[in-house]
Amino acid sequence: MIDMQDVWKTYPNGTHALKGVSVQIDRSEFVYVVGPSGAGKSTFMKLIYREETPSKGQISVNGFNLSKLKQRNIPLLRRNIGVIFQDYRLLPKLTAYENVAFAMEVIETPRRIMKKRVMEVLDLVGLKSKAGREPSQLSGGEQQRVAIARAIVNNPSVIVADEPTGNLDPETSWGIMQLLDEINFRGTTVVMATHNREIVNTMRKRVLAIEDGQVVRDQLRGEYGYEF
């Protein structure tokens, strides 16, 4: 599913964000990516949906060889990856429904099918009744649910979540985690970067620890392992 071979990433300012990372993630896996701030977690995530390109090494995601992926084919890759951020990144002037529908419009889904499917996923994330609201009229947790609905509406094979609970209170965070767990249970690969120790230690999954640009730990049912 996701295959990284000796991946290096050096930014133009000379920062070495990743130094020879090799990781394999299989279909339907759930992987936490943990580590201190600035260790390279975000770079690791961005490489998956090709917001960044590696300076060295090979990455393949979902059968796409990212080093050979042409600029104009990037959209095709991204349609198979649902991305979730700490700050939700919803389009501010669109309603919850429109935000989710947007991801389907992009792949030219007929409106009839789209309407049905959007309401279906909004129902799944528990926001069917708030479909007509704009992000500013929703709570943080609700906004993140809309973002999740948008991420899964096209049935992607991978969900990439960069600290999805970072801005949320513990109770809301658990709600989000249950959703991600359910999505994973249905067969979608989930890669999630997090600082939330309680979640990692309670909901036991594979843990990938990145420190100073390198994978220092890779456990199948791992723990958070940091004291902060």
Place this chain on the structure above:
Amino acid sequence: MNFNTLLRHFREGTKNVFRNGWMSVASMLSIVVSLMLLGVALLLVLNLDRAADRIDKQVEISVYLNLEITKAETDIIEQQIREMPEVQDMTFVSKEEGLETMRQSLGDAMVKGYEENGTNPLPDMFKVQVIEATTVPFVAEKISALNDSNPDKPVYDVDYGKGTAEKLFKWTQAIRTVGVVIVLALGLMAMFLIANTIKVTIIARRREIAIMKLVGATNRFIRWPFLIEGVLVGMTGAAITLAILLYGYYRVELAYSGWDTTQFTPLPLGDLWIWFSVLILGLGFLIGAWGSTISIRKFLKV
């Protein structure tokens, strides 16, 4: 792209105009202001050109004929001048008519003596109008040269206000040049003003574009609604400008129609409005399309 998607782009583009409320109004206003400046300048220049043309047309060549020449020779000269390609029209003024004109401008006393003894000292003459005013000196030269091929030297003198006419042409030409420069400068200014406004509205939306790219939108998919939005804003601005300009011009024309002056009247609106509308609306369309295309280009590389 299928039909539904195209429809979607139009729907989104239109909605975006309203979603961006004040930003759309700002862009529209900057287009109105720019096109208004350009339009007013253009109308002024067109009328100045018309006025300059009128002034130029008043320059004519007086060809005085030799007192001794016969009717047949006069006809030959007329024939020769008429055949010159630069000449638009000419009229014959007989010595009697000349004297009459003189009487009217100088008074009876001045011409009385001539009439009494029947010695009219005035020659017959032709008044020659040319098509292109600036060819006057050249045509005058050609008419003088008619003497070269005729031993009788039928042409006594050729006069067109040498010196004065050239100065006048210089001035009218300068007015035209200045007019064109003003229009070009304003056009350039309008472009910068509009490009800047659009840039501001788009920078505010770069995040939006980045999100679209993240969910897998192609550049073309992102560009279309922006393009439609830009064209709508541009055309609306142009339509407002056009309404104001045409109404204003109509009032000016109305004000002039009360005057009975042969010197100057504005270009009639009836001849003007169709191509002027096409021009202003066309500019609105181009500005809108160009502005949105240019401005989002650099944000698409995410």
